[in-house]
Amino acid sequence: MPLPHEAGATARAQDPDTGAAPHEPAPPGGTQVPDSDGASALVEPEPATVAAPSGEPEPPRETRTVVTATRLPRPLRDVPATTVVIPRAEMERSPTLTQDALVRTLPSAATFRRTPSLVADPTAQGLNLRGLAPSGVARGLVLLDGLPVNDPYGGWVFWRALPRLGLDRIEVVPTGGSALYGSAALGGVVQLISQPIGPVIDADLSVGNLGTGFVAARIADRWKRVGVSLEAEGLTSNGYRIVPEGQRGTIDGDTPSKHVTAQARVEVKATDDLFLSARGGYFRETQNGGTRYTVASVDLAWFAGSARLRTEDTGTFELGLYGRTQHFAQDRARVTPDRNFEARSALQDVPANDQGGSLVWTGPELTLGGRHVLAAGVDARRSAGSAEELLFPSTVTATTLYARTTRGTQLSGGVFVQDLYTVSSALELAGTLRWDAWRNLDGSLLESRANGTATATDFEPRTAGQLSPRLAARLRPVDWLTVRASVYRAFRAPTLNELYRPFQVGTVLTAANPDLGAERLWGTEAGVEAVGPRGLTGRVTGFWNVLDAPVTNVTLATPLPDGTTRQRQNLGQARVRGVELGTDWRPARQWTLLAAYTFVDPVVTEAPGQPDLVGRQLPQDPRHRGSLSVTFDEPSLLTATAQLRVVGPQYEDDLNTRGMGGAAIVDLFVSRHLFWKVAAFAAVENLFDRTYLAGRAGVDTLAPPFQARVGLRLRDGLNERFSEAERGVPVH
Known part of the structure; x- marks a missing residue:
């Protein structure tokens, strides 16, 4: 797919004739806006011509609206923070099959390991942005129309629970x-924003090698003041042999997986000023890690509801509520060195749930030395879960541990205030301040031994707080040049998983730590963006982050009695600095060229008690990542995209002893209209079947090999337009 570099002021390389950026259809209705951590509402539509992804006229870049950077709808070119958008048309052209693979096409975005969610369970799929200390726990917040997607117990992301067909864009x-x-937003935010509800029937069907089958469908309609949308998706795959041939034993096989997800959404314009919405969904996933006893499964159900009231004199009020219940189960294996025999070492169940709510106020515009838009909000969340383990030790004595149960609850909440201050058309300032507090309570550990004895440990409740300021500025001295800069402080409280749940990857055991404190980040970014003739756009952004007390899996000098060799610890300090480069160019209507490169220098600067770590590169964090893509789009003929993704060398471990080489991967996508609103397509990932490592945790594992699929698409309704009354869209 073309790399989606809609950064800052320029959403895409411009059409040389119309000045419009190619291939981002404007929504036919309102845009889903996050009210807070759990609600969404529609805002006014962009006043522009709608275009299907076929090269037809599109809205000028000035009218495009984004919401994530300020929690308010703002023109993309005016937001004071770097914002990248993957528009709907680019999702359509992407050869990727899952959302994590799609997001990873951005050089500044990555998951913990190079393996996709197609073959890795969610505990290895934490999001990180700009190389900020990758781990299984995400250091970035993922939202779906304002609903937090990060797991309430572990902070990781169920990427396959996020269907693509109904999305309008990703910010x-x-x-x-x-x-x-x-x-959860320590390192940034990724938000998936749904298409507005209107008469539409969409469907995808594809098959491919590796036993891959995929089907998705979405139907939506609107009856005056009421809109309803239904969406479902299913995927099955045989996966691939993830262990390299030279290390493979008789126990190693393919990595089959399957999932099904469904969601429903209802929107009601109760009055001209009151808008209500509700949505819910279900997700089921099963995976096999390549052996009989490395399996995992997820069951997840969730809901969200919101009310949005617009008043004439006092502004807009948004109330949001959400909740989720889920069950994650995982088997672990004990494997002989030759990998010819395995035995189950543990069976772990992790039930969890969370509930949350928020109230956000956006005031009317004020005039005081310029224009001010004030916003303030309060939100709260309760997360609870347990990890129930049944152990199968290789040898048994009277004191052998055979069962372990940990549990805990976390209460958190915050209040924020923001002022968007437009000094003039050339200068805008944004000041934000938030106070958060959280309390860990009901933490306990119960250990049962073979002789029938049990030991119970209760952990003391702990309370902490954090003040998070941010100051940003956007300067546009001339229309073609935009300068952005910001300074900020951020934090991440340890999850229940980090506090209480031990885990295993390969043969490596890692212990939890109930004494963990919060990670804290000081950072700054500054960048320039210039728009030239014929849609040529260039960007340079530098960033510098200092992460204090990051939660890290630290190698212990002496293993624990149960053989554990690592433990989660707050490890001193790390410095993560770097630069992002990008360029977009559309030399002709049919052609688009995109290029981007991210350099990250992630180094441990302080490590009390672990002097060997100072100066080491953070694990799972390559210094170099880049993308180059070329798209040809002629609707009467075909649409084709060729993409090159490059990832540099990185290390598996904190001591930088287990290195993994870099790789260059080529992907392709081709589609052609057949009849009516049906098109055929073909997608290929890793065209040249490049072999490269994804992990080295006890045993080496491979990243995905050559993958290809062909399919059919039905798109009916993309060009429909509705009046505001039909859409139920509140207008600011």
Whole structure:
């Protein structure tokens, strides 16, 4: 797919004739806007011509609206923070099959390991932005129309629970976001925003190698003041042999997986000023890690509801509520060195749930030395879960541990205030301040031994707080040049998973730590963006982050009695600095060229008690990542995209002893209209079947090999337009 570099002021390389950026259809109705951590509402539509992804006229870049950077709808070119957008048309052209693979096409975005969610369970799929200390726990917040997607117990992301068919765009803000969003947004925010509800029937069907089958469908309609949308998706795959041939034993096989997800959404325009919405969904996933006893499954159900009231004199009020219940189960294996025999080492169940709510006020515009838009909000969340383990030790004595149960609850909440101050058309300032507090309570550990004895440990409740300021500026001295800069402080409280749940990857055991404190980040970014003739756009952004007390899996000098060799610890300090480069160019209507490069220098600067770590590169964090893509789009003929993704060398471990080489991967996508609103397509990932490592945790594992699929698409309704009364769209 073309790399989606809609950064800052320029959403896409411009059409040389019309001045419009190609291939981003404007929504036919309102845009889903996050009210807070759990609600969404529609805002006024963009006043522009709608275009299907076929090269027809599109809205000028000035009218495009994004919401994630300021929690308010703002023109993309005016937001004071770097914002990258993957528009609907680029999702349509992407050869990727899952959302994590799609997001990873941005050089500044990555998941913990190079393996996709197609073959890796969610505990290895934490999001990180700009190389900010990757781990299984996400250091970035993922939202679906304002609903937090990060797991309430572990902070990781169920990427396959996020269907793509109903999305309008993905907004990525790769900079500290705690001032607006609290703990989970330490390194930034990725928000998936749904298409507005209107008469539409969409469907995808594809098959491919590796036993891959995929089907998705979405139907939506609107009856005056009521809109309803239903969406479902299913995927099955045989995966691939993830262990390299030279290390493979008789126990190693393919990595089959499957999932099904469904969601429903209802929107009601109760009055001209009151808008109500509700949505819910279900997700089921099963995975096999390549052996009989490395399996995992997820069951997840969720809901969200919101009310939005617009008043004439006092502004807009938004109330949001959400909740989720889920069950994650995982088997672990004990494997002989030759990998010819395995035995189950543990069976772990992790039930969890969370509930939350928010109230956000956006005031009317004020005039005082310029224009001010004030916003303030309060939100709260309760997360609870347990990890129930049944152990199968290789040898048994009277004191052998055979069962372990840990549990805990976390209460958190925050209040924020923001002022968007437009001094003039050339200068805008944004000041944000947020206070968060959280309390860990009901923490306990119960250990049962073979002789029938049990030991119970209760952990003391702990309370902490954090102040998160952010100051940003956007300067446009001339229309073609935009300068942005910001300074910020952010944080992330440890999850229940980090506090209480031990885990295993390969043969490596890692212990939890109930004494963990919060990670804290100081950072700054500054960049320039210039728009030239014939749609040529260039961007340079530098960033510098200092992460204090990051939660890290630290190698212990002496293993624990149960053989554990690592433990989660707050490890001193790390410095993560770097630069992002990008260029977009559309030399002709049919052609688009996109290029981007991210350099990250992630180094441990302080490590009390672990002097060997100072100066080491953070694990799972390559210094170099880049993308180059070329798209040809002629609707009467075909649409084709060729993409090159490059990732540099990185290390598996904190001591930098297990290195993994870099790789260059080529992907392709081709589609052609057949009849009516049906098109055929073909997608290929890793065209040249490049072999490269994804992990080295006890045993080496491979990243995905050559993957290809062909399919059919039905798109009916993309060009429909509705009046505001039909859409139920509140207008600011």
